[in-house]
Ligand SMILES: Nc1ncnc2c1ncn2[C@@H]1O[C@H](COP(=O)(O)OP(=O)(O)OP(=O)(O)O)[C@@H](O)[C@H]1O
């Protein structure tokens with residue numbers, strides 16, 4: 001029996017008066033990759049950001065319903081949002097390394113967590129860079145500014161940075177959309193590798209990418225989750241006509 | 253076809269108009285500085301910088317006024333920087349964006365445009381009379397702090413605003429608290445802009461005479477101030493005083509004093525520009 005790690009129950013989200021998510025019921029199981037697909041503005045990023053409550057940072061956001069991460073209702077008043085985010089890694093569409101050294105980028109999450117021991121920090125920085133498949137390219141230049149890396153390297157650095165705090169979940173919002181094909185395939189290989197130990201949600205506009213890397217695919221349309229199923233089923237035999245039209249490129 | 257020609261003509265004439273106006277400004281400034289240097293350069297010497305004021309123009313120096321200006325600069329910075337920067341952090345990062353915040357923002361911008369003499373009157377009433385500081389350094393510095401607070405707040409907020417949301421999001425997503433994000437990401441990224449704003453505002457304070465005269469700074473100070481409670485003069489007041497004397501020698505002194513003041517403010521502005529350029533490079 002697989003464990004449900006992420007769960008949205010009758011979840012609604014409003015930006016002021018505008019309802020961006022409508023009655024979402026969604027589940028993701030441990031060590032799976034789920035792809036979020038759907039036309040622009042349908043709420044993929046919004047749902048992704050609801051899992052680690054990044055939406056809290058936007059003024060005027062209101063939610064109803066429930067979101068459970070590892071069985072904990074995260075919108076509960078007793079939940080410490082900073083602790084929640086430490087258990088969930090996030091990778092953004094545009095690589096956004098801090099204007100600091102490569103080392104300090106990866107160490108940042110550890111430092112703000114109050115870890116002072118130099119050896120522990122060094123060890124985790126190295127292992128995170130290795131997990132993010134960046135170690136070989138930067139091991140001689142850890143003091144170099146992260147901004148001097150290429151876009152693809154920066155994105156893998158951002159992944160390493162997210163891995164350093166040892167989350168169990170990784171949320172990725174179009175992580176490869178700003179990258180060239182070679183960097184993209186490196187990121188895809190990496191996701192495949194990471195799946196063994198992490199639960200991953202990835203937003204993508206690239207159908208082939210969704211097909212290649214995900215176990216499950218969720219199709220969204222105008223704030224609704226139209227269907228979520230096995231990726232193979234979604235791509236070959238979707239139960240909803242809109243899903244089929246979207247996948248075959250008839251709209252969106 | 254006809255329209256393109258006309259537009260091009262308008263474009264060209266505006267360009268010439270702009271070049272002309274820029275030129276007028278630069279030429280006037282060059283004439284002014286040239287004349288000041290011509291008048292005062294011969295008077296510049298170690299003696300001039302290290303002598304107390306005197307009744308005799310050629311024995312008179314700007315030592316006390318310079319020390320007064322340094323004191324004022326130092327004290328004003330101590331008061332205005334922490335208050336200004338923290339106020340800006342609060343307004344930019346913590347204050348909810350509502351009507352009250354809007355009104356506050358407009359008013360702070362307006363305060364930055366209030367004539368300096370008004371601040372002098374406020375300082376006279378509050379610091380000199382009510383608190384009873386009289387015309388000492390502390391009263392002068394507090395008054396100038398009020399004067400430059402809005403400038404520091406506005407400049408700091410601009411610098412904070414310029415920090416990309418992407419970076420803030422990255423920090424929050426790693427579980428950083430608001431303060432950790434401000435302390436480790438936002439402030440370092442904004443520090444170039446903040447420092448530029450601070451230096452420019454302090455260099456403005458160094459050039460002020462009117463509010464200090466109102467507060468009660470002296471024109472003739474035959475001693476060097478050694479504590480914040482001492483009476484004082486500053487360079488602009490000393491210059492102003494010399495200019496109003498009838499003897500020709502004092503006019504030369506005034507010109508030399510202006511050169512010193514210009515060198516100080518120009519170098520501060522230069523430092524501000526260098527800092528800004530350095531940080532711009534680092535952020536890209
Ligand atoms: N900060 C915000 N304030 C108000 N409305 C917002 C905000 N962010 C998103 N929205 C709206 O919410 C809806 C969903 O946006 P979201 O960013 O989740 O879409 P998306 O599916 O990720 O789109 P894309 O594929 O273009 O990234 C859109 O209509 C958008 O305009």
Ligand SMILES: [Mg+2]
Nearest residue numbers: 044045046173
């Ligand atoms: Mg999006």
